[in-house]
Amino acid sequence: MTDQPDELLPTTRRALLHRIAVTQAEGRTPSLIAGVVRDGRLVWSGARSMVDGHAPTPDVQYRIGSLTKTFVAVLVLRLRDEGRLDLADPLEHHLPGTPADGATIAQLLSHSAGIAAETPEPWWERTDGSLRPAVGDLLDRKNALKHPAGRRFHYSNPGYALLGSLVEKLRGEPWGEVLRREILTPLGMDRTTLFPEHPHAGGFAVHPWADVMLPEPLTDxxxxxxxxxxxSTAADLARWAAFLADGDDRVLAADTLAEMRRPAVGPDSADWTATYGLGLQLRRHEGRVLYGHAGSMPGFTAGIWVSESDGLAAIALSNATSGANSPLLAAQLITLTAEHEPRIPAPWRPLPEVDEELLALTGPWYWGSSPYTLHLKADRGLELTALAAGSRESRFRAEPDGTWTGLDNYYAGETLRVVRAADGTVSHLDLGSFVFTREPYGPAPAVPGGVDPQGWQGS
Incomplete structure (x- = not known):
């Protein structure tokens, strides 16, 4: 049972409609459609069009451009989770003979391989793919590397083309077929395709200085x-947004999706507004950190963003080469919805049962002289909270062997275990070799290096 309304309130719907209407009018866009997903469900969609009475429905296809990369990244992470590859593997271990042989799979996923942003001429987005018949044609062999690998973010479209070829090599079939079988069919996304299927929007360029249009070519x-x-469509991308938010074990586990949205390369500055994970962009927008992706191809722009803290996602699709800024629109729709209808937190409830041994572990602990508290959470999880500014804290997941694994911050992946004295009582906690005791530097036998026998002293 949820306390969230089944639908958005009229004032929220009005604000969202106003936002997309302004974007369509000021962006001089033939048409656009947008949607808001809350807790995994499409709760609002709206559309505008230059033709009265013919606004697109959520089932109309638009080209989604680089949103495609999020699907390819999931296919690669599926291979990693199956043990078919390691993210640290150089590409040449699986797909030899490309101009990016030394780039690791993780670097290609995160656009940190340092390879060129685009293919050799002509402009690949408006020309037929037959001009680049082999993977060796995707990059200039003499000038493929633009930056030292792993040092900085440098967006690369050919990098994802290579990842698609990697999927084909390891699966033994075209990447589009793998995509359909492993992702689209399980998630019910039957209107997401490699080529347009009726009904679909046509792509246009709008003249920058006059209200006239030019059809853009449809290219393979x-x-x-x-x-x-x-x-894809607004309805299908709503399903994709729900997947990106919560995962689906038929496709990819939630833990792997969480890995995808962690920054893979450090931002350029402390006040960063955008960075990149493993196939997912991260964006700061009006105080929120969103993850998803922006997309564009000649004639189309697209955006999909998820706000984990708000339980919201939004998508926006338009059929103009420039003007509407669909990625920005999707971010604005999240902000509007969250401001009009902030997420209602789940009610507090006590644990279903009490484990006396776990309960005895709660309360104050000390790393040296730094004070912490340990809280017991649901599913036997623990949360270590610092009482001094600048100290480290983390959440921990209970493991079957009686230990806990750190989930975030400094202790992510580290093991927390209870160390007992000879009589069975708890001596201390060991957290990746750090010792936490019930008193500052006490009891002495548990403290590495010992404790001065004179104990605590005044001046």
């Missing part, structure tokens, strides 16, 4: 398809 980008080939 061939081997570059994994960088931006897909077509």
């Amino acid at each position: 980008t061939g081997l570059m398809g994994p960088a931006g080939q897909l077509w």
Whole structure:
């Protein structure tokens, strides 16, 4: 049972409609459609069009450009979770003979391989993929590397084309077929395709200085398809947003999705507004950290963002090469919805049963002289909270062997275990070799290096 309303309130719907109407009018966009997903369900969609009475429905396809990369990244992470590859593997271990042989799979996923942003000419987005028939044609062999690998973020469309070819090599079939079988069918996304299927929007360029339009060509980008080939709908992308928020064990576990949205390369500055994980962009927008992706191809822009803290996601699709800024619109829709209808927290409830041994572990602990408290959470989890500014804290997941594994911050992945004295009583906690005791530097036998026998002293 949830206390969230089944639908958005009229004032919220009005604000969202106003936002997309302004975007369509000021962006001079032939049409656009947008939607808001709350707790995994499409709760609002709206559309605007230059033709009265013919606004697109959530079932109309638009080209989604680089949102395609999020699908390719999931296919690669599935291979990693199956043990078919390691993210630290150089590409040449699985797909030899490309101009990016030394780049690791993680670097390609995070755009940190240092390789070129685009293919050799001509512009791949508006030309047929037959001009690049082999993976060796995706990069200039003499000038593929633009930066030292692993040192900085440098967006690369050919990098994702190589990842698509990697999927094909390891699965033994075209990446589009793998995508359909492993992702689209399980998630019910039957309107997401490599090529447009009726009904779909046509793509246009709008003249920058006059209210006239030019149709954009529809191209089969061939081997570059994994960088931006897909077509999808607002309804299908709502399902994709729900998946990106919570995971689906038929496709990818929630823990792996959480790994994808962690920054893979450090931002350029402390006041960063955008960074990148493993196939997912991260964006700061009006005080929120969102994850998802922006997309564009000639004639189309697209955006999908998820706000984990708000339980919200939004998508926006338009059929103009520039103007509407669908990624920004999607972020604005999250902000509007969250401001009009802030998430209602789940009610507090006590634990279903009391484990006396775990309960005895709660309360104050000390790392040296730094004070902490240990809280017992649901599913036998623990939370270590610092009482002094600048100290380290983390949440921990209970393991079957009686230990706990850190979930975040400094202790992520580290093991917390209870150390007992000879009589069975708790001596101290060991957290990755750090000792936590019930008193500052006490009892002495538990403290590495010992404790001065004179104990605590005054001046």
